[in-house]
Amino acid sequence: MPTITFEGKDFSCTEGETILDCMTRQGVMLPSSCQSGACQTCMIRALKGNPPEESQQGLKDTLKAQGYFLACICRPTEDMTIGLSSVSPRFSARVLEKRLLNETVVRIRLQRPQDFSYRAGQFINLVRPEDELTRSYSLASLPDEDFLELHIKRVPDGQMSGWVFDRLAEGDDISFFGPAGDCFYIPGKADQPLLLVGTGTGLAPLYGIFRDVLKHEHRAEVHLFHASLAEAGLYLQDELRAFAAQHKHFHYVPCVLHGEVPEGGLQGNITELPLKVLGSLSGYRVFLCGDPPIVNALRQKCFLGGASMQDIHSDPFVFTPQSS
Ligand SMILES: Cc1cc2nc3c(=O)[nH]c(=O)nc-3n(C[C@H](O)[C@H](O)[C@H](O)COP(=O)(O)OP(=O)(O)OC[C@H]3O[C@@H](n4cnc5c(N)ncnc54)[C@H](O)[C@@H]3O)c2cc1C
Ligand code: FES
Incomplete structure (x- = not known):
């Protein structure tokens, strides 16, 4: 089994254990949050030994080259000496x-x-x-x-x-x-239609993204679907309607699974509504944020609906699993 050396002490990993779990089990609390490779809170550095490639997912090439990796998804295959990251001021x-x-x-x-x-x-x-x-x-x-x-x-x-x-x-x-995070708008391709779908506070990043898009004078249609179980879970409806009134190519669609349907909105399963409304997503750039199972289901639907995988950007709000 690989041995992890940290601050001069050795810690033995069990079969298939992540470095984060190994250290926690032996009383060393490394910083962590999502515990699934999304938030980068647990980024640490290999001072000796090579982290497996998958433990560097989503990191910039410059960080990878310096041996940085994510402890929560790192199942070491060889002995390593690690140090805390100092790249995040x-x-x-x-x-x-x-x-x-x-x-x-x-x-x-x-x-x-x-x-x-x-x-x-x-x-x-x-x-x-x-x-x-x-x-x-x-x-x-x-x-x-x-x-x-x-x-x-x-x-x-x-x-x-x-x-x-x-x-x-x-x-x-x-x-x-x-x-x-890399779920953001890169200016260019101003004639490419955009689809933005968020559940709950998944609206937060999209609220920044669509205003960024409008600022960059994106010419094609921009569709924002904001979904919740019921209308009480939606928010900023008036502000979003005001943006839609000001920008004719920006469309705001509030969606609920049940209960009263908001003005200009739809009722139904958010994993199906965008395709029902837009038909084919061929040529679309897509941004998906919020509840992880919904984001993952939508990624698949959007791909099957014609969007290219490289045009689908997503930010699932994965959360720390409850410890038993
Ligand atoms: C990249 C990223 C971006 C995020 N952006 C936002 C954001 O803009 N707004 C926002 O509100 N959150 C966001 N989150 C989620 C956020 O980081 C926390 O996970 C969330 O606020 C819960 O933290 P907590 O400490 O209150 O709950 P915890 O104490 O961690 O969890 C308490 C209990 O609730 C469960 N739980 C935690 N979150 C959820 C959930 N969403 N649904 C169901 N059960 C849950 C846990 O498993 C646990 O049982 C984001 C997450 C990621 C990874
Ligand atoms: S990436 Fe490891 S805790 Fe979030």
Whole structure:
């Protein structure tokens, strides 16, 4: 079995165990959040030995070349010496605004640190001050706005979301690191139609992306489907309708699975509605964000509906599995 050396001590991995699990089992708490290779919170560096290729998924080539990898998906195949990553500087930001967008979603606006830059649709990792608990949240703001906007849903018994709802207040300072993620709009191909689909707070990155798209004077049709189980789970409907009224090629479709159908909206399964409305997705660029099973199902449907895999960008909001 491979041995992992960290800060001069040796830790033995069991068959098929990830480095994150191996260290946790032996009392070393490395930073982590999603535990599935999405958020990059657990990025560490191989000082000796080679991390398996799959443990470097989604990292920039420059980081891969320096031996960085994700501990939560790294099942080592040889002995390795590892060191904590120092590539993600921490930023500190003041909470400028905290406002409920519906009963379970709060909008947080943070003062943007001057040296922090990002692409609309990327995410940051928020750190709770008292215990360094870390969770990822997508940026709904635009890079040239002087605040960072987050839409945070209260998850039942959720440690970070509960803390944000109940304890975090305007005027507090909070730290974060990032940005990360590659679900963003790259200007160009202005005649390529766009489909954006988000469930719940999956609207957050899309709220940044579609405004970025409109700013870049994308000429083709842009369709935004925002879905929830029922209308109470939707938010920012008035603002989105106002954008649609101002931009004739931007279409906003609020979707619910059951209950009253919002004005201009649809009822049905969100994994089926976009294709029903648009027919073929051949030639489309697609952005999918939110609930992981829905995002994964939509990826497949959009591909089968004609979109090319390389034109499908997604950000599933994978969450930390509950420990038993
Ligand atoms: C790339 C990325 C971007 C994200 N962006 C956003 C965002 O913009 N807005 C946002 O609200 N969230 C977002 N998330 C999810 C977020 O990071 C947290 O997972 C979420 O806020 C729950 O954290 P918590 O500490 O409150 O709950 P935890 O204490 O981690 O979990 C409490 C319990 O709830 C379960 N649980 C956690 N999340 C969910 C869920 N979504 N649905 C059902 N059960 C759940 C857990 O398994 C556990 O049993 C994103 C995640 C990723 C990976
Ligand atoms: S990528 Fe490892 S904890 Fe999120």
